[in-house]
Amino acid sequence: MIKNLIVYFLFLNALMNLSSLKADNKIEHKIAVLVNEDVITSYDIIQRLKLTAILQGINLNNQNNQLMINNAVDELIQEKVKLEKINEYNIKVDEEEYLSFESNFFLRNNIDQSKILSLLKENNIDYQELRGLLMKELSWGKLISGLYLRLTSVSQIEIDEIISKNPNITNEQAQSLVTQRQLDLQSSKLLRDIMNEATIEYR
Known part of the structure; x- marks a missing residue:
């Protein structure tokens, strides 16, 4: 699905130390994909790539980074179209719902929440990246339940x-x-x- 992979590799080489996931703060926000006129930037891809690697405990290297990049872009594209449908049905999530979902996410995946939050900070990843990912997952689940549970x-x-x-x-x-x-x-x-x-x- 991904085109111009060489561009993304250049971003990776310039912005990320693959062994430690350290990234330069001065990342140029180039448009990489348009989804129904909604933008996904090179910065979005790098942030999702790092976030996924941290959550899954994966060390990025020359053998797996192409697959990881492809997956990151696919996920971001799917989230864009999901969000359109979520907004169409005006799905809302309150703070209590979200915090419960976040806690359950860490529990069911056997992830140390405090360690992950520390790693996000070390790697210049805003907590809102994680929150946004989980919020969309929760909202999509509510949408699907609302549409199909009765069926x-x-x-x-x-x-x-x-x-x-x-x-x-x-x-x-x-x-x-x-x-x-x-x-x-x-x-x-x-x-x-x-x-x-x-x-x-x-x-």
Whole structure:
């Protein structure tokens, strides 16, 4: 999906020490992608690249940086079109909701929150980058639930199948897993549809 990868590699080489993820503060904000006239800059890509590497505990190097760049750009493009749909339905998230979601994010991914926040600061990544990422994830989840939860249907066969593979979970947990699986399918379909409708221009 990515074009002009050499441009992004030049930004990486100029702005980032791959072993420590240290970046120069003086980053030129060049337009890299237009998504329905909404801009993604080279700075956005670098910030997302570093944020993802920190959250996933990945050391960037010459073997993985191309894949990481591609993934970062794809994620940013998808977030742009998701945000349009979120705004279309006027999805709102209050502070209590967000803080609970953030805490659960660190817990379910077994991530040390204080360590991550410290690494963000060390690598010149604004906390708002992380907050924005999680806020969009939470908002998209609320949108999908609002649109499709009432359409989900869970059979006892599906519940029994999950419990047979995971004997320690409860009937209620199994039902939630089946429901979430159906919502995930609807999420993927909606994202695919809006991506197909989007105008994406690489600079």
